[in-house]
Amino acid sequence: QSVLTQPPSASGTPGQRVTISCAGSSSNIGSNVVNWYQQFPGTAPKLLFYSDDQRPSGVPDRFSASKSGTSASLAISGLQSEDEADYYCAAWDVSLNGRVFGGGTKLTVL
Amino acid sequence: EVQLVESGGGLVQPGGSLRLSCAASGFTFSDHYMDWVRQAPGKGLEWVGRTRSKANSYSTDYDASVKGRFTISRDDSKNSLYLQMNSLKTEDTALYYCMRGGIPQYWGQGTLVTVSS
Numbered sequence: 202q203s204v205l206t207q208p209p210s211a212s213g214t215p216g217q218r219v220t221i222s223c224a225g226s227s228s229n230i231g232s233n234v235v236n237w238y239q240q241f242p243g244t245a246p247k248l249l250f251y252s253d254d255q256r257p258s259g260v261p262d263r264f265s266a267s268k269s270g271t272s273a274s275l276a277i278s279g280l281q282s283e284d285e286a287d288y289y290c291a292a293w294d295v296s297l298n299g300r301v302f303g304g305g306t307k308l309t310v311l
Numbered sequence: 312e313v314q315l316v317e318s319g320g321g322l323v324q325p326g327g328s329l330r331l332s333c334a335a336s337g338f339t340f341s342d343h344y345m346d347w348v349r350q351a352p353g354k355g356l357e358w359v360g361r362t363r364s365k366a367n368s369y370s371t372d373y374d375a376s377v378k379g380r381f382t383i384s385r386d387d388s389k390n391s392l393y394l395q396m397n398s399l400k401t402e403d404t405a406l407y408y409c410m411r412g413g414i415p416q417y418w419g420q421g422t423l424v425t426v427s428s
Contacts, residue, residue: 246408248416257416302357305355
């Protein structure tokens with residue numbers, strides 16, 4: 202059971218907009234920044250967003266992230282087949298004194 | 312170019328020990344926190360622990376699942392990070408990644424640890 206809660210799966214057709222949620226608590230998302238990662242099979246995770254909504258260079262602006270209270274979300278617009286991957290949220294938890302990850306969401310492009 | 316290269320993984324019996332290394336290059340290693348993160352086969356990401364920089368007294372934090380069994384250390388003179396794993400359990404089987412702290416953009420390719428009899 203992950204400290205941060207994500208839906209195990211999400212799906213959409215090419216061109217659609219999909220959203221992936223990440224629910225936490227006051228000890229993690231509510232008091233620290235959220236990072237989002239994209240991971241393809243057999244590869245290391247790639248940072249999509251840091252500090253809640255900051256996009257590293259090279260990440261397409263089709264990707265966006267936001268946070269409100271103890272929840273965060275990742276949105277992908279203009280969905281493309283190459284977006285099919287696993288997505289993880291992460292934050293520091295002040296109660297656990299450690300980094301916590303969501304369980305991951307497998308995105309399928311139909 | 313920032314590079315992180317893990318090594319030291321392998322097959323070990325339950326109760327055994329293993330030491331992983333992470334060689335860093337392309338940045339000022341001594342300035343950065345460094346984390347270990349693992350991923351069991353077919354599972355999600357799990358944080359293992361962190362070592363802070365000299366400026367923060369090289370303090371460490373660990374996930375409860377490894378506390379008391381795993382030790383993170385670093386050698387800034389060698390730009391290297393280590394993970395000493397003792398009393399290994401089958402549930403420690405995973406791909407172990409090192410990750411640079413700060414903006415957590417840089418990860419190694421991982422080294423596989425298999426705990427099995």
